[in-house]
Amino acid sequence: MPLVGIISDTHGLLRPEALAELQGADHIIHAGDIGAVEIVPQLEAIAPVTAIRGNVDGATWAQGFPETAAVELFGRRFFVIHDRGDLAFDPAVEGYDAVVSGHSHKPGFETLGGVMYVNPGSAGRRRFKLPVTVATVLVEGEGMVPAIHEIG
Numbered sequence: 001m002p003l004v005g006i007i008s009d010t011h012g013l014l015r016p017e018a019l020a021e022l023q024g025a026d027h028i029i030h031a032g033d034i035g036a037v038e039i040v041p042q043l044e045a046i047a048p049v050t051a052i053r054g055n056v057d058g059a060t061w062a063q064g065f066p067e068t069a070a071v072e073l074f075g076r077r078f079f080v081i082h083d084r085g086d087l088a089f090d091p092a093v094e095g096y097d098a099v100v101s102g103h104s105h106k107p108g109f110e111t112l113g114g115v116m117y118v119n120p121g122s123a124g125r126r127r128f129k130l131p132v133t134v135a136t137v138l139v140e141g142e143g144m145v146p147a148i149h150e151i152g
Contacts, residue, residue, distance in 0.1 A: 002026045002074040005047065006135040008082075008102025011056060011124035012036035014043070017151035018123045021134050022046055027073050031102035032082030035124065037061040054082035054102060070096075074139040084117065091115045098137065098144065107133040109146040118146050126152070 005025030007018060012035030022028055025047045032054025034040060043049045053065040069080040076097040081087055084101035091099050092113040099117045105128070107121025120135035132152035138145040 002139045004029060004073055004078075004137040004139065006031065006100055006118055006120040006137065007043070007123045008100075008120050009033040009054070009105055009122035009124055009127075010035055010039050011122075012039070013124040014039050015123060015132070015152060017132075018134050019043075019046065021136075021149045021151055025136065029071070029078065029080055029100050031080055031100050031120065033057060033102060033124075034062060034065070040065075050078075050080060052080050052082060076139060076144060084119070105130050107131065107135065107148045109135070109148070116144055116146060121148065123151065 003025050005022035005028040008031035028043045028047050028049045030051035032052045033056045040051050050071045053062045078098045079096045080100045083103040092115050105122035109118045121133035123134050131150045136147050
């Protein structure tokens with residue numbers, strides 16, 4: 001069964017624990033605030049990557065990444081946006097199966113209107129008292145099984 005690894009808010013720090021947790025992913029999504037040019041190539045050593053830029057990604061190297069992305073993976077449509085609050089359309093109406101976002105550093109997932117919303121939390125430096133996390137989504141038959149993994 002295909003596995004999608006999801007990471008966000010690395011802010012220039014890609015922990016070995018994050019890389020270890022993402023091993024075995026068939027595709028990786030980075031939901032922005034990458035923070036350093038070397039992050040995405042390290043993820044690409046594991047699996048193909050869809051990455052977007054977040055609000056801290058203002059450097060010249062980051063301009064090559066889009067602000068949002070729509071990607072079909074393993075028969076599912078994912079929409080990737082850094083800040084879920086900026087979502088300006090109804091993903092269910094547009095036929096998306098999942099929305100991936102970051103920004104808040106608060107990991108979690110929920111299903112609304114048949115669309116799974118996944119925030120992997122922050123995988124970079126610890127912020128506030130929030131955990132350091134990544135997420136995965138297992139594509140299983142007609143469903144998807146999300147999980148949050150604490151890495152630090």
